[in-house]
Amino acid sequence: MAGKILLLRGSEKMTRSSSLISCRDVSYVTQEDVFLGTLTVKETLYFGARLRLPELAKTELHELVDETMAKMGLEECADSTIGNWHLRGISSGERRRLSIAVAILAQPQVLCLDEATTGLDSAASSFVVQALRNVARDGKIVVCSVHQPTDDVFRLFDDLLLISAGEVVYFGESHGAVKFFADSGFPCPIRRNPPDHFLRCIAPEFDQVLAALKQTQRLNFTLSAADGLLNGTTAETRATLVKKYKSSIFADTARKRIQELELLLTREIGKKQCHQWWNQFCTLTHRSSLHMCRDLGYYWLRIVFFIMVALSTGTLEFDIGTSSAAVIARSKVDGFLYGIMISLSIGGLPFFLDEIKALRGERHGGHYGEAVYVLSNFLSSLPFTIFISFSSGSILYSMVKFHPGFSHLLYFCINLFFSISVSEACVFVTASLISNPLPAMGAAIGVTVSLTNHTYTSHLYHPKNQLSHGNRPELHCLFAGAQPNGLYGHSTTTRHS
Numbered sequence: 023m024a025g026k027i028l029l030l031r032g033s034e035k036m037t038r039s040s041s042l043i044s045c046r047d048v049s050y051v052t053q054e055d056v057f058l059g060t061l062t063v064k065e066t067l068y069f070g071a072r073l074r075l076p077e078l079a080k081t082e083l084h085e086l087v088d089e090t091m092a093k094m095g096l097e098e099c100a101d102s103t104i105g106n107w108h109l110r111g112i113s114s115g116e117r118r119r120l121s122i123a124v125a126i127l128a129q130p131q132v133l134c135l136d137e138a139t140t141g142l143d144s145a146a147s148s149f150v151v152q153a154l155r156n157v158a159r160d161g162k163i164v165v166c167s168v169h170q171p172t173d174d175v176f177r178l179f180d181d182l183l184l185i186s187a188g189e190v191v192y193f194g195e196s197h198g199a200v201k202f203f204a205d206s207g208f209p210c211p212i213r214r215n216p217p218d219h220f221l222r223c224i225a226p227e228f229d230q231v232l233a234a235l236k237q238t239q240r241l242n243f244t245l246s247a248a249d250g251l252l253n254g255t256t257a258e259t260r261a262t263l264v265k266k267y268k269s270s271i272f273a274d275t276a277r278k279r280i281q282e283l284e285l286l287l288t289r290e291i292g293k294k295q296c297h298q299w300w301n302q303f304c305t306l307t308h309r310s311s312l313h314m315c316r317d318l319g320y321y322w323l324r325i326v327f328f329i330m331v332a333l334s335t336g337t338l339e340f341d342i343g344t345s346s347a348a349v350i351a352r353s354k355v356d357g358f359l360y361g362i363m364i365s366l367s368i369g370g371l372p373f374f375l376d377e378i379k380a381l382r383g384e385r386h387g388g389h390y391g392e393a394v395y396v397l398s399n400f401l402s403s404l405p406f407t408i409f410i411s412f413s414s415g416s417i418l419y420s421m422v423k424f425h426p427g428f429s430h431l432l433y434f435c436i437n438l439f440f441s442i443s444v445s446e447a448c449v450f451v452t453a454s455l456i457s458n459p460l461p462a463m464g465a466a467i468g469v470t471v472s473l474t475n476h477t478y479t480s481h482l483y484h485p486k487n488q489l490s491h492g493n494r495p496e497l498h499c500l501f502a503g504a505q506p507n508g509l510y511g512h513s514t515t516t517r518h519s
Contacts (some may be wrong), residue, residue, distance in 0.1 A: 050386075052133040055117040056379040059106025060316035063099050063120055067091065067127065069309045073389040074128040077298040086127065094123040094153050095349070106376075108318055115146030119153055125156055135155060135166040145381050149179045173215050184223040191263045194272040209257060229256045229341050294463040302390040310402035313377075320373045320405040324366060325413070331362050331415035336421025355422055360441055365413065367445040368466050374453035375462065379415035397449075407446070411439035431442065 057066055067087045077249050091097050096119060104120070105111015107458075112120070118138065125133060138154065139147035140312065155178050158164045168175070182199050184191040199220065200210050210219040222228060267273055314320050339355045342348050381395055415435035424430065447468045456462040 039368045047130055048132045048134065049119050049128065049130040051125045051133070051138070052383060053136045053140060054379075055114075055121045055385050057104045057117070057120070057375075058313045058380060059111060060105045060313050060375070061103050061309070062103055063096055063112065063116075063425075064091070064101060065124060065309075065312070066104065066120065069305055070124045070304045072125050073302060073384070077300045090123045090127060093126075093156060095149065096120060096123060097308060106317065113146070115142050115149060117152050118142060118146070122150070122153060122157075126162075130162065132165065134164045135164070137169060138166045139168050139171065139175065144174075145173050147172065148178075151175050164321040171217050173217075174218050176215075184220055184224060186260050186264075189260075189261065189264045190267060190273075191224050192220075192267055192272065193276045196273065200269065202267070202272060203263070206263055224256065224260045226256045226260075246272075278508055297393060297497050302394050306390065306395055306398035307401055314402055314406065317373060320370065321403070323379070325406070325410055327366055327369070328363065328410050328414040329417065331366070332417040333361060333364075333421075336418045339422050340421045340423075344347070352422070352424065355418075358437065363438060364441055365467075367442060367449050368463070370446060371449055371453055371463060371466050372459065374450050375457065375459060376452050378457070403446070407439060407443055408485050411435050411442055414438070436452065 059067070064087060067090060068083060070089055071078070071083045071086055074287065075086070078086065091100055096116065099112050101114050102112050103109050104117065111117075122133075122135070122138075131153075135154070138150055142150065150169075151168075152168060154164050156192050164177075176196065179196045182196040182201070183192065183193045200216050203220065204211060205224065208219075210216050235309070295380070335355065335358065339351070342351050342355070377399070381392075384390065385392065385395075412435045415438045416431065419431050419434055450468045451465045452469055453462055456465055
């Protein structure tokens with residue numbers, strides 16, 4: 023299931039990115055389960071239903087969520103958090119079933135899953151495939167790629183498609199594959215799992231492993247007929263199977279079934295649903311607010327760090343005075359504060375990366391756009407950013423004892439607020455461009471360092487701070503837009519001959 027999904031309807035080709043494809047018709051479940059770990063299972067399904075089905079009332083959404091949880095066997099963990107770095111969450115099998123539950127909320131006609139049982143034990147794999155079988159019994163088409171399924175899991179599938187090197191080896195009913203291989207001269211040995219035998223016959227990696235072992239003299243036996251290959255290589259076996267399949271009744275049956283399905287496609291697979299922008303904005307804002315409030319590392323730990331930095335700086339520079347001689351010292355405090363506060367914004371990068379993963383999955387599903395997500399995320403983070411700016415700014419301002427006056431304090435905190443907001447926006451953009459944590463961290467550090475230098479330099483060399491009178495240049499130390507007797511006290515003038 024790698025790459026893009028392709029649907030063919032007569033002579034009309036429609037890709038997944040085309041405007042003709044609707045998220046109501048085709049749902050795709052990736053191999054990686056990406057969720058916001060602070061939300062519960064029920065909350066995740068509820069927010070997913072609100073984004074996919076905006077026309078339903080609140081009571082109908084709750085009924086749909088309860089029905090979906092019952093179908094996927096998630097009732098017992100409905101109020102359990104999914105889990106993240108500091109919260110213990112649900113198991114891997116439950117996470118997989120939750121991914122499927124989110125995908126089937128909109129009742130898609132086709133459900134595609136990429137390696138649905140990867141990383142699960144035999145019991146969890148059987149549970150997941152049985153849940154998919156229940157979805158298929160409701161009249162839906164379920165396409166699932168699996169690796170080395172157990173015999174019990176294999177028997178749950180109705181049809182089997184074997185592909186090797188881009189060629190179809192077999193396509194038909196799963197229980198007919200054993201007979202097809204036996205008729206082709208490659209019977210499944212007794213007490214061997216049929217899927218393992220199929221892979222052994224068509225996967226070229228086995229030949230490479232055997233050749234490597236023979237070269238190192240760790241394998242001293244020849245292949246026997248019981249191995250199912252009759253002393254032939256995998257390439258030869260695959261070529262024989264492909265040739266047999268093309269002339270078999272299984273290929274004729276598959277072609278007839280495809281023609282019948284094309285006749286049944288009387289309705290368009292498209293007409294993209296026009297979701298309500300306001301519903302998306304409210305849903306995403308509510309979800310982001312819950313996530314930020316519950317995740318300790320997203321803002322709460324950074325709030326503690328910001329306050330600790332303000333207290334430490336205020337202790338070191340406590341009451342440095344408001345005389346003209348202390349202007350440079352006060353400006354250094356200002357520059358250090360802005361620099362360290364901006365740099366602390368990098369701490370949110372790991373949490374931004376997790377959110378970006380969830381955004382990409384939902385965005386590719388067509389549930390909302392980038393603009394509404396950015397706006398809702400900014401609005402959700404606004405109270406935290408304001409609290410950080412005014413709490414740490416007020417502490418430092420009162421301890422260092424800058425020029426008194428509420429207007430000066432307000433100006434100082436507002437400057438700090440905008441600096442932190444711009445820094446977090448730069449880190450968020452970096453996280454959206456670079457998905458790998460280590461390169462993203464390096465890029466974010468570079469961006470924030472450049473931003474810090476620019477901020478401090480703009481304070482030092484503001485146009486208002488470089489004045490001249492005739493041919494006698496004067497350098498006025500007016501930092502951060504301060505005026506005489508302003509934020510930092512009186513200005514000093516140095517004349518150069």
